[in-house]
Every structure is written in structure tokens, then in C-alpha cells.
Amino acid sequence: MEGGGPVTGTMSETMTQASGDVAQMNMIQAINSALDVMMGRDPDVVVMGEDVGYFGGVFRATAGLQQKYGKNRVFDTPITECGIIGVAVGMGAYGLRPVPEIQFADYIYPALDQLVSEAARLRYRSAGEFISPMTVRSPFGGGIFGGQTHSQSPEGIFTHVSGVKTVIPSTPYDAKGLLIAAIEDNDPVIFFEPKRIYNGPFDGHYDTPARSWAGHEAAQVPKGYYRVPLGEARVARAGGALTVLCYGTMVHVVENTVAEMGVDAEILDLRTLVPLDIEAIERSVKKTGRCLIVHEATRTSGFGAELSAQVQERCFYHLEAPIERVTGFDTPYPHSLEWAYFPGPVRIREAINKIMKD
Amino acid sequence: MSDRIDSDAGRQEAGRNLPPLRLHVPEPKFRPGDTADFSDFDIPPAGAQARPDEVAQPGEMRDLAYGLVRVLDEAGVAVGPWDPKLPAETLLRMLRAMALTRAFDARMFRAQRQGKTSFYMKSTGEEAVSIGAAAALASDDMCFPSYRQQGILIARGWPIVDMMNQIYSNKGDRLKGRQLPIMYSAREAGFFSISGNLTTQYPQAVGWAMASAARGDTRIAATWCGEGSTAEGDFHSACTFASVYRAPVIMNVVNNQWAISSFSGFAGAEATTFAARAIGYGIAGLRVDGNDALAVYAATRWAADRARANAGPTLIEHFTYRVEGHSTSDDPSAYRSADEASHWPLGDPIARLKKHCIALGIWDEERHAAMDKELAEMVHDAAREAEKNGILGHGLHHPMESMFEDVFEEMPWHLKEQQQKMLEEWKAAGL
Numbered sequence: 067m068e069g070g071g072p073v074t075g076t077m078s079e080t081m082t083q084a085s086g087d088v089a090q091m092n093m094i095q096a097i098n099s100a101l102d103v104m105m106g107r108d109p110d111v112v113v114m115g116e117d118v119g120y121f122g123g124v125f126r127a128t129a130g131l132q133q134k135y136g137k138n139r140v141f142d143t144p145i146t147e148c149g150i151i152g153v154a155v156g157m158g159a160y161g162l163r164p165v166p167e168i169q170f171a172d173y174i175y176p177a178l179d180q181l182v183s184e185a186a187r188l189r190y191r192s193a194g195e196f197i198s199p200m201t202v203r204s205p206f207g208g209g210i211f212g213g214q215t216h217s218q219s220p221e222g223i224f225t226h227v228s229g230v231k232t233v234i235p236s237t238p239y240d241a242k243g244l245l246i247a248a249i250e251d252n253d254p255v256i257f258f259e260p261k262r263i264y265n266g267p268f269d270g271h272y273d274t275p276a277r278s279w280a281g282h283e284a285a286q287v288p289k290g291y292y293r294v295p296l297g298e299a300r301v302a303r304a305g306g307a308l309t310v311l312c313y314g315t316m317v318h319v320v321e322n323t324v325a326e327m328g329v330d331a332e333i334l335d336l337r338t339l340v341p342l343d344i345e346a347i348e349r350s351v352k353k354t355g356r357c358l359i360v361h362e363a364t365r366t367s368g369f370g371a372e373l374s375a376q377v378q379e380r381c382f383y384h385l386e387a388p389i390e391r392v393t394g395f396d397t398p399y400p401h402s403l404e405w406a407y408f409p410g411p412v413r414i415r416e417a418i419n420k421i422m423k424d
Numbered sequence: 425m426s427d428r429i430d431s432d433a434g435r436q437e438a439g440r441n442l443p444p445l446r447l448h449v450p451e452p453k454f455r456p457g458d459t460a461d462f463s464d465f466d467i468p469p470a471g472a473q474a475r476p477d478e479v480a481q482p483g484e485m486r487d488l489a490y491g492l493v494r495v496l497d498e499a500g501v502a503v504g505p506w507d508p509k510l511p512a513e514t515l516l517r518m519l520r521a522m523a524l525t526r527a528f529d530a531r532m533f534r535a536q537r538q539g540k541t542s543f544y545m546k547s548t549g550e551e552a553v554s555i556g557a558a559a560a561l562a563s564d565d566m567c568f569p570s571y572r573q574q575g576i577l578i579a580r581g582w583p584i585v586d587m588m589n590q591i592y593s594n595k596g597d598r599l600k601g602r603q604l605p606i607m608y609s610a611r612e613a614g615f616f617s618i619s620g621n622l623t624t625q626y627p628q629a630v631g632w633a634m635a636s637a638a639r640g641d642t643r644i645a646a647t648w649c650g651e652g653s654t655a656e657g658d659f660h661s662a663c664t665f666a667s668v669y670r671a672p673v674i675m676n677v678v679n680n681q682w683a684i685s686s687f688s689g690f691a692g693a694e695a696t697t698f699a700a701r702a703i704g705y706g707i708a709g710l711r712v713d714g715n716d717a718l719a720v721y722a723a724t725r726w727a728a729d730r731a732r733a734n735a736g737p738t739l740i741e742h743f744t745y746r747v748e749g750h751s752t753s754d755d756p757s758a759y760r761s762a763d764e765a766s767h768w769p770l771g772d773p774i775a776r777l778k779k780h781c782i783a784l785g786i787w788d789e790e791r792h793a794a795m796d797k798e799l800a801e802m803v804h805d806a807a808r809e810a811e812k813n814g815i816l817g818h819g820l821h822h823p824m825e826s827m828f829e830d831v832f833e834e835m836p837w838h839l840k841e842q843q844q845k846m847l848e849e850w851k852a853a854g855l
């Protein structure tokens with residue numbers, strides 16, 4: 067089967083569409099659109115997972131795709147995450163480009179062996195004879211009162227594994243462009259979708275009414291094909307006082323907290339954790355001399371530890387204050403105390419004050 | 425390459441007119457808008473199934489994995505060799521526990537809709553599965569349930585206020601607000617902590633049973649999962665261990681036909697029954713009318729006696745129907761025919777047991793109506809009581825610092841530090 071290779075257009079990297087080709091989308095619609103565009107372009111792309119077929123997914127991310135592309139290309143699967151990923155490895159070996167969904171990131175663990183020992187190492191152990199070009203989509207993160215099995219952020223488990231890329235979008239525009247780039251990528255990609263911001267950005271204040279994506283600049287999404295390349299961070303806010311490294315839901319929480327504080331922070335939305343945009347990080351931290359790292363995942367051995375080490379190794383002589391981390395606590399995600407656990411504005415504010423004091 | 429033996433001549437010689445391969449993707453019979461018609465269902469009459477000796481070899485009883493053990497006939501009369509011949513008192517206690525479970529579900533579903541908690545899951549139509557089993561097990565046998573066996577706790581007399589405190593995640597919740605509603609844990613009731621991750625309880629039940637056997641104990645273990653969950657690897661690991669060590673365990677598959685939006689065909693039901701999974705593992709398999717409380721009781725009792733006689737594990741498929749949505753987050757009208765539940769050929773488990781009790785002359789409509797009213801009031805009062813301890817998101821929860829407890833037996837320095845810092849930060853923020 068031909069036609070599955072990555073489309074390496076440079077023209078399409080930028081948003082050149084006429085305004086008529088742009089629609090207002092929330093993150094789910096943007097993801098759905100990315101899948102639709104890729105299934106239309108590449109007959110090798112197949113979508114599979116629990117409840118993704120007729121029903122269109124418990125979050126509706128695959129709605130309408132089975133109707134449009136048929137059951138050979140969009141199908142429900144038995145409830146076995148290990149099986150889903152193992153089958154996706156086999157389909158990839160045949161030449162397809164599977165996009166399996168794991169219903170919640172909290173349920174990815176039964177698939178770890180197939181992901182870590184198989185998908186991630188297939189290229190290496192066969193010296194490139196076989197590849198595993200799958201993109202595993204999975205909603206992750208808390209903030210929806212999902213308790214410990216619908217709230218976790220396990221990205222650090224995957225960034226620790228050689229051979230998988232890890233991608234986390236924070237806006238509808240990026241979600242679509244990154245997902246297209248992930249599907250076209252010939253290596254396995256873990257694509258974690260921050261479900262708290264599926265329907266609207268979240269400023270960290272859980273007790274104020276939820277906002278929708280309507281009116282948000284990054285909710286203007288081209289209907290057609292475009293890529294947001296993997297491995298490139300986005301400057302969510304330019305500034306000079308300190309650098310904040312974050313991704314997913316936390317980008318919005320940080321943006322809002324910084325605005326409330328009136329701090330001239332530079333916020334980097336990393337978008338891809340592996341491979342990391344180290345140049346963007348280095349450039350920013352060398353400019354500001356201060357660095358805060360924010361993620362929702364637990365602290366110990368979290369991705370923030372890697373970021374902190376990188377910044378220390380590369381920017382030590384530019385640092386004017388110790389690097390700070392604001393993260394989830396090293397406990398399982400609690401249900402009733404969700405908002406005490408969530409690394410929200412209170413904790414981010416404290417950390418920024420501390421960094422700026424020195 | 426003259427040594428090669430894997431000639432593909434067969435495929436070549438068969439000519440170029442081999443049919444293209446086809447992928448089979450299962451499809452349920454009815455979708456929204458269709459009229460559900462179960463007339464082609466092969467439902468054996470009540471009493472028709474033979475009852476082997478409890479210590480029979482699995483190979484001698486394969487038919488039972490494909491049949492359907494049924495006790496209650498259309499007239500509500502208990503017939504055949506599986507009739508457990510229960511005393512009136514037990515029958516009425518089972519009926520009451522089933523009705524209480526249904527009333528509890530109705531109330532808690534409504535509480536979620538009223539914003540008092542985040543989530544709820546009903547077991548409507550499946551009450552016989554939990555309560556028939558709980559009645560047949562000894563009270564100290566250990567249960568490893570899924571999230572749809574609240575009936576076991578109710579049948580074991582666990583206080584419903586305690587269950588509601590868990591659902592409200594309030595300061596009265598013994599589980600300290602840690603778990604999603606309905607993910608109970610009740611060690612004293614022999615009820616293992618429920619996991620949100622499907623089928624993990626299966627090998628755990630086998631392990632508990634192996635431990636009990638290794639220690640020369642007399643207690644057995646029982647576990648439950650949905651038919652959809654049998655696809656998980658843990659199900660198959662459990663069957664292998666149970667078979668290898670002849671573990672004193674009862675493995676229940678609650679086949680309620682649906683796994684969220686996926687019908688049982690996605691777990692393999694187009695090809696065989698779930699009870700027949702037992703055959704490949706060399707363990708006893710029974711397929712039971714899950715809406716017949718007496719059949720569930722009888723099968724569980726048979727399996728329990730077998731386990732206690734060191735004759736090994738049993739896999740029981742309970743053939744039933746999920747009458748309501750998967751959970752409060754689900755709308756089944758998007759993927760299945762709306763009238764499946766009302767057309768379900770095996771009826772309603774409560775109505776069937778009630779009919780039986782009336783036929784026996786130990787019960788009547790008036791008493792049943794009075795009981796329903798009493799149970800609704802009881803559940804209502806219990807909810808009031810639980811709400812005094814708080815509802816989700818309204819401040820009456822366990823103290824914030826409790827979040828760091830129970831991660832380990834002793835709190836290590838890093839958790840102490842995080843706990844301390846959190847309290848200072850919230851104090852500094854004036855919260």
C-alpha cells in the first residue's frame with residue numbers, strides 16, 4: 067500500500083487559507099476534523115478504539131467518521147487496551163497508519179508492554195525494517211471530578227521511553243495541526259488531549275462559570291489540511307520577567323494567573339515533550355534569567371524534572387533565581403479534594419512571587 | 425533459495441480468482457429507530473437443564489456452558505433440578521434486597537442529576553445477579569466486584585447511609601472522598617475496594633482464593649465483571665491461574681448485552697457464549713438466566729459447594745440486560761433501540777421473583793406496594809441523613825491535608841513537605 071508517507075509540504079505549514087475556509091471549532095471538533103482530513107487524504111489511516119465507531123467516542127471525537135469512511139477504517143474494538151495497541155502494531159507492520167484511541171489515559175497501562183517494548187522499539191530492533199507509525203490518542207488530565215481513574219497525567223511515563231514521541235496540544239488550532247503532523251509521522255506518537263479544555267479554555271478558577279472556545283483566536287481553525295510541526299514550542303505570551311514552561315490545560319491557567327498578577331512573563335507552550343524544542347527554551351530562559359515549570363502530573367520524576375535539568379545544564383550562568391516547579395502532588399488524584407490537588411492559581415502565584423523575589 | 429519449503433504455490437495455483445479477504449466487524453441487530461425483536465432468541469424452558477454433581481469433571485458438563493439454567497417458569501413456579509427450594513423467609517429477604525437496590529439506584533441517580541455528586545451507575549434489571557449470589561455465598565466469603573454489584577453490599581446489610589456518604593464524597597465518607605462515587609470498599613462486609621480499571625479484580629480474586637486454599641481456610645472468593653470486560657487480559661490470566669491451581673473461586677460474567685455503546689459481539693458473543701470461555705481453560709462453565717434470582721442462587725450455590733469440596737473454580741455467565749444507560753454520563757438512545765429493555769424476553773428480575781412469591785401464597789400485591797413505599801421512604805431518609813455530612817463540592821469534605829494520608833503507611837519527607845507547603849500557600853492566600 068502506497069500513499070502513507072508523510073506529506074512534507076512547507077507551504078501548508080502556515081495558515082494560508084482564505085477566511086471562508088476557517089471555522090470556529092472547539093478542541094473535539096478540531097480533533098475530529100484532523101481525523102477526517104487525514105482519512106480523506108490517506109486511505110491507510112484507520113481509527114479504532116472502545117466506542118469510537120457507531121457511537122463516535124465517549125467524548126465524540128470520532129463522531130461521523132464511521133458513517134463517512136466505513137467500518138473497515140473506523141471500528142469499535144474489544145475492551146482490551148493491550149489488544150488495541152498490539153493490533154495497531156500489526157496493522158502498522160502491514161502498512162496501515164492506525165490511530166487508536168485509549169478512552170482515558172488512566173486506562174493506557176494494560177497497553178504498556180505493547181507500547182514500550184514493541185511499538186517504541188520496532189524500528190530500532192529491526193534496523194528500520196519494520197516501523198510503527200501509529201498515533202495513540204487519549205484524553206488526559208483532571209479538573210472534571212473524574213476521581214483517580216479519569217484524571218491522571220501519565221506523560222512522564224512515555225517521555226521516559228526511547229522511541230515514542232509525546233505531544234500535548236493546548237488549543238483547537240494546535241490540536242488539529244499537531245494531530246495531522248503526528249499521524250503523518252512514521253514513529254509512534256502518544257497524543258494526550260487535555261480533556262478539561264475540550265470545550266473551552268480554563269483559567270484555573272473552578273468556581274466561576276465554564277467558558278467556551280467561542281471568540282478565542284485559536285478556535286479559528288482551517289477546515290482543510292495544515293500541520294503544526296512536532297518539536298516546536300509556541301510562545302503563548304512574550305515577556306521579559308521570567309519564563310514559564312508548561313503545556314496542555316496549564317497553559318491557560320498560567321496565562322490567566324500571570325495576567326491577574328500583572329507579571330511580564332514569557333509563557334512557552336511546549337506542545338511536544340519529545341522531541342523537545344530545546345532551542346526555544348534556552349533562548350527564553352537566557353533572556354529572562356528565571357524559570358518556572360508547571361504541570362499537572364505528579365512531581366517526582368515528572369517531566370518537570372527533565373525540564374529543570376535541561377535548563378540547569380544549559381542556562382546555569384544566566385539564572386538569577388532557582389528554578390521552581392509547580393506540579394500535582396505525589397498522591398493519586400483525589401475526588402472530593404480535586405481543587406486542592408490541582409496546581410492552580412494560588413500555587414502558581416506563590417511560585418512566581420518566590421522566583422521574582424530573589 | 426532452493427531449500428525453501430514455504431512455497432506459495434497453493435495460493436498461486438488456486439488461480440487469480442481467489443476471493444479478496446474480508447474484515448468482519450460485528451454489528452448489533454438493532455439500532456436507534458429499530459423495533460427490537462427477540463423472537464429468534466433460543467430460550468430453553470425453565471427446568472430443562474440437567475444439574476451435574478458439584479464435583480463433576482468440567483469435560484462432563486460442557487452443554488451447560490451453552491444452555492441456560494432457568495428455574496422460574498412463565499407462571500412464576502420454580503421447576504427442575506436447579507430449584508434451590510428456598511424457605512419463604514429467604515425468598516422474601518431476597519425480594520426486599522432487590523427492591524431496595526432499585527430504590528437506592530433511583531434516588532442516587534436523581535441526586536447526581538440534582539448536582540449533589542459527580543457520577544452514578546445504576547444496576548437496574550441486574551439486581552438478581554448480585555442478590556442471588558450474595559444470598560448463596562457465606563457471609564464471610566470474599567467478593568471482588570465490579571462497579572455494578574451494589575446489590576451485594578445491600579444484601580449483606582451494609583448501611584445505605586455509609587454508601588451514600590461515599591457517593592457524596594463528604595466528611596462522613598470512610599474512604600475520605602478519594603474515590604469516584606460507587607467505588608465502594610467495605611472490608612467488614614467482605615467487599616473488596618472497587619477499581620475503575622476494568623477486570624483488575626479478576627486475578628486478585630483468584631489470588632485471594634489461592635491464599636485461602638494454601639492456608640487451609642474454608643472461605644472462598646467470588647468476582648464479577650461485565651461481558652465487555654472479559655476482553656481484558658486480566659480475565660484470561662485469572663482463568664489460567666484459577667485452572668492451574670484449582671482455586672476455590674467463582675468467576676461471574678455479567679452479560680448485560682452492552683459495554684457502554686458496544687454490544688456483546690465486540691467481546692466475542694457472535695462466536696460463542698461467555699460461559700464457554702471456561703471450556704478452553706478446563707474449568708466448569710455455567711450459563712444462567714440472570715433475571716431469575718433462583719437460578720442465580722442455585723448456580724452460585726453449586727459453584728460454592730464445588731469450590732469448598734476442592735473441586736475447583738467455576739465460571740458463571742449471567743445472561744441479563746442493562747436496562748438503563750451505562751452511567752449518568754451516558755445516553756443509550758444514541759446507539760441502541762429504545763425498546764430493547766421492554767422487549768427483553770427474560771423479563772424483570774424483581775417482577776419475576778415477586779410473581780413467584782405470590783404464586784407460593786407468601787406474598788401479595790398490597791404487601792409489595794407497601795414495601796416499595798417503605799423502601800422509598802427509607803432511602804429518602806437515609807439520603808437526608810447523609811446530606812448532613814455534605815454533598816460534593818460544598819465544603820463538607822475531609823480536611824485538605826488528609827489528601828496526603830494513606831499513600832504510604834508512613835508519610836515520607838517529600839509528602840510531608842508538599843503537605844506543609846500546600847497549607848502555607850492556602851493560608852497565605854487567605855483561603
Ligand SMILES: Cc1ncc(C[n+]2csc(CCOP(=O)(O)OP(=O)(O)O)c2C)c(N)n1
Binds near residue numbers: 649653684
Ligand atoms: C481498563 C479500562 N478500560 C476502559 C475503561 C472504560 N470503561 C468503563 S466501563 C466500560 C464498559 C464495560 O462494559 P462491561 O464490561 O460490559 O460492563 P457493564 O458496564 O456492562 O456492567 C468501559 C469501556 C475502564 N474503566 N477501564
Ligand SMILES: [Mg+2]
Binds near residue numbers: 650652746
Ligand atoms: Mg456489559
